[in-house]
Amino acid sequence: MNDTHAHHDDGYHCDPEFLREQFRRKRNRERNERVYRDKQKSGARVDGIWYVDECGNVQGLQSIVDLGDGFMKGVYYDGFLGLRRNETIIDTEEGKLHFSRLPPEPEKVCADPKAKDPLAETLQRMRAGAI
Amino acid sequence: MVKVKVKEGYRNMGMGGTAIFCLDGKPTLEASTPTGEFLLNIMEYLIKHKGFERGSRELQDAAQHELHRSEAMFGGEEG
Numbered sequence: 001m002n003d004t005h006a007h008h009d010d011g012y013h014c015d016p017e018f019l020r021e022q023f024r025r026k027r028n029r030e031r032n033e034r035v036y037r038d039k040q041k042s043g044a045r046v047d048g049i050w051y052v053d054e055c056g057n058v059q060g061l062q063s064i065v066d067l068g069d070g071f072m073k074g075v076y077y078d079g080f081l082g083l084r085r086n087e088t089i090i091d092t093e094e095g096k097l098h099f100s101r102l103p104p105e106p107e108k109v110c111a112d113p114k115a116k117d118p119l120a121e122t123l124q125r126m127r128a129g130a131i
Numbered sequence: 132m133v134k135v136k137v138k139e140g141y142r143n144m145g146m147g148g149t150a151i152f153c154l155d156g157k158p159t160l161e162a163s164t165p166t167g168e169f170l171l172n173i174m175e176y177l178i179k180h181k182g183f184e185r186g187s188r189e190l191q192d193a194a195q196h197e198l199h200r201s202e203a204m205f206g207g208e209e210g
Contacts, residue, residue: 019205022173023201023205024205026166027165
């Protein structure tokens with residue numbers, strides 16, 4: 001009789017490893033969102049222009065997308081260098097956001113460094129309190 | 132591709148998702164919460180491997196059951 005019961009369960013339930021992986025993904029996403037909310041509560045404007053990373057540097061964050069599975073992709077504007085870069089944000093085991101920078105966009109690298117960049121100007125004006 | 136709010140039949144699952152209707156007419160769902168994504172993946176598995184009918188009450192109940200079961204089974208594991 002026990003075999004019958006076991007067969008019923010096996011036919012109804014997901015494969016345990018599949019279920020474990022889905023559970024792990026869900027928990028990672030929940031943790032990411034918790035970190036995200038904590039950042040907001042701490043006063044950091046993670047959904048706006050400014051964002052303070054784990055090193056205390058202010059970044060201009062334009063958007064952030066949770067890709068699931070512990071990864072979030074943020075596109076930010078680095079006001080210090082005047083370059084826009086794609087940035088992958090990795091949720092570490094400690095639950096802290098860690099930045100892993102990708103190479104600058106080619107067109108930005110080749111661009112004339114003295115050329116005016118409207119985004120850089122906007123950030124400078126915001127820092128100066130003009131906006 | 133047209134996005135609409137979560138389709139009829141999934142509305143009681145606590146999912147804030149959107150349905151994407153593909154060109155072949157088969158709707159797939161897009162979750163906006165971790166639990167919603169979990170349930171969608173489980174439902175797809177149950178449809179593909181266990182023969183559940185898409186959108187059925189039985190499918191939703193089974194997915195919810197797997198959600199509770201996963202928490203009981205793996206909730207104590209290190210992340």
